[in-house]
Amino acid sequence: MKDSFLDRFIHYLIVERGLSKNTIEAYGHDVTRFLNFLREKKIDPIEEPSRLDLRTFLHDLKKKGLSTRSIARNLISVRMFFRFLQQEGVIELNPAEVLELPKMAKTLPEVLSLEEVERLLAQPDPKTPLGVRDRTMLEMLYATGMRVSELIHLSTHQIQLEGGYVLLRGKGSKERIVPLGGEAIHWLKKYLTESRPLLLKGRETPFLFTNRSGRPMSRQQFWKSIKAYGRRGGIQKRITPHVLRHSFASHLLERGADLRSVQMMLGHVDISTTQIYTHVTGERLKKVHQRYHPRG
DSSP: OOHHHHHHHHHHIIIIIOOOHHHHHHHHHHHHHHHHHHHHTTOOGGGOOOHHHHHHHHHHHHHTTOOHHHHHHHHHHHHHHHHHHHHTTSOSOOTTTTOOOOOOOOOOOOOOOHHHHHHHHTOSOTTSHHHHHHHHHHHHHHHHOOOHHHHHTOBGGGEETTTTEEEEEOGGGOEEEEEOOHHHHHHHHHIIIIIHHHHHTTOOOSBSSBOTTSSBOOHHHHHHHHHHHHHHTTOOSOOOHHHHHHHHHHHHHHTTOOHHHHHHHHTOSSHHHHTHHHHHHHHHHHHHHHHHSTTO
C-alpha cells in the first residue's frame, strides 16, 4: 500500500469525519501496524487481502500480548481504512467487514464514594496559588464530568460564571453546555482573581489553567498531581482524572438523574455508552440489599 493512501485516509478522518486528534492518531497507528504486517508477508493491500490474512494479523496481535480491547480497536481501524478505500473506488470489497469483533467482558468503571471524593478534593493547599489551581481543576472535573483533555485545553472564554456553565468541545469538536454548580464556581472565582494572576506574572494566555511558567498544564502533569493527592488522602483505589468522570456520572444516576441528561453532559454520542453507569449503580444496590436485607 502506497503511503499516499494512508495520508489520504488520515486527511479523510480529519476533514470529513471530524474526529479528535487522539482518535486519529490511534487509527493511524493501527493501520500503519497492519500495513507493516502485510509488507512483511509480501501481501499487496491493493489486491484485497483475504479474510484469512486479516485473521492471521489479529492472531499475531494476540501472540504479541495485546489485550482483547486493543485487538478489537485494531480491527475497527482496519475496517474503517478499507471502507475508505471502497468509497475512493480503489477496492471493490472490504475484507474486514464480515469479521466479528472479539468479545470483550464488560468491565465496570472504577468510581469513588462521596467520602473519597471529599477527601480527594480537600488535598490541595488552598493557601498557595498552585493549590487553588489544583482544587479548582478537581472541582471542575467532578462538577462537569469533562474529560481531562477538555479540562487542560479550556480557554477563559469557555467559562460563563454569570450563567453558571462551561462550554465544552469534545470528541469530533462537538460542543455541549454543562452546568458548573456552586462549589466549582466558588473555586473558579478564587482562582481567576487570586491565583491565576500570580502564576501568569503579567503574561497573557487564553488557557484557563497554567503551570508556574504560565504555560498550559499538560495531561501528564495533572495526572501525576491527582495521583499524588489520592495517595495523600489515603485513597486505596487507582486515581485518574477519568475516575472523577466516572464518579460524576454514577453519583448523578444514584440520585435520580435521567440517563439522557447524563449522556448529554458527558458528551456521549450513543446512549449505550452511558448505560455502563447503570450497571455500576445496580451493583451497588445489590451490595446494599445483601448487606441490610434480613434475608439477603
